[in-house]
Amino acid sequence: MMSREKIRLFVDAPLGEGQSVDLTRDQAHYLFAVMRLGKGARVALFNGHAGEWTAEITEAGKRGGRLMCLGQSAAQLDPPDLWLVFAPIKKARTDFIVEKAAELGAARILPVQTDFTNAERIRRDRLQAHAIEAAEQCGGTFVPPVEDLRKLDRLLDDWSTERQIMFADETLAESSSGAAPLFAEDGPQAGRGAPWAIFIGPEGGYSQAERARLRAMPQSHPVRLGPRILRADTAAVAALTLWQSTLGDW
């Protein structure tokens, strides 16, 4: 393997030895104007499924450029089959949840509308860009797709019987006295190797109907994230961490 370059770019193109890759206008601006690289300089490329490649700049222009792949510098690292389902909150905290999900190894990010969610729509492309930037910054080779906003009820209507649900139930935090286990029942070991999803509610929590529906699903495993109330973005990072360290690839 080649040594790893510090500047990393996600490209929507095939990667392989001798493969040439065209840059977008934004990428050319970043490499040539911001980072002041020129012909012959090396950067790392990844496309989400072919690992990381060292590439050399062969053409540098104002509106574009071209690179040639020299060799692979890191193997592809896919995350476990873990979805993050969350209700969008304020802009900065929503961006943050997407960034952290990409860093911590979620495979798919699904924003949902719940009874107490204010967001009518999201900027899917902007959130996707945050996931890409997180992978570029943190040496990732995988980028979780960010889906369009959909209603929680619709998502649950089509839910697979196999996919387990880790469900941060804030009523457990408020009502519980003393330490309880992470999983309220035998859930985690039974679910090892299965596909999973983490559900994070909106700021105001789930509605009673939503909580009842989630609790009644046989795939659902309520968890308690400590005795303190956590903001939704904190709960997302904490839940991803606990899932990865208990059932994932940490």
Place this chain on the structure above:
Amino acid sequence: MMSREKIRLFVDAPLGEGQSVDLTRDQAHYLFAVMRLGKGARVALFNGHAGEWTAEITEAGKRGGRLMCLGQSAAQLDPPDLWLVFAPIKKARTDFIVEKAAELGAARILPVQTDFTNAERIRRDRLQAHAIEAAEQCGGTFVPPVEDLRKLDRLLDDWSTERQIMFADETLAESSSGAAPLFAEDGPQAGRGAPWAIFIGPEGGYSQAERARLRAMPQSHPVRLGPRILRADTAAVAALTLWQSTLGDW
């Protein structure tokens, strides 16, 4: 206990039945101008050590006001004796680390200068305000003090022999193949009940000298936060979560 009010204020004053509490100008503005409360309305107060109290507004003015404590609405919840030691990074991410440390139950927040830290100074008062706001928003009754910036070497010169160190060692993430245990050795159980500190390095990592010094300390327990490289703010939240769920009060 009285039922809990949604609007919560941290006050630097004694709390107890019949106790009257003066508001600062900012707090008066928030309650009377922003939230449009008036005489007779109720809010929750906490001072960091006496639990949470329901208080009634008895005087409301443009530049101040007064409340009277009616009864306790939540018991004091102190965090475990856990320090978070971190190197300040970009402003928004430093704010975020302090906010999350307060939410997740750190007892003390210590910003440090390391060999690769750019920050020459921090706005301690602003960071402290973030910790207070996190406690106000999340129902907390404790506010971790944010210390002044100090040099890592000085902090370690005076380090207690009892205080254990959970040390997120990014070189473990880069070098390791496959899953490793959270703690590289028998650390966690041996340290249960002891005072602890979590150390989070700066963006560029610790210097070789710093890492060698930390590793050589008998109190130090290196941990691996998964196979992905994490930003410093993500590593702080992940480490706090793992510590709390393994050794803390979750």
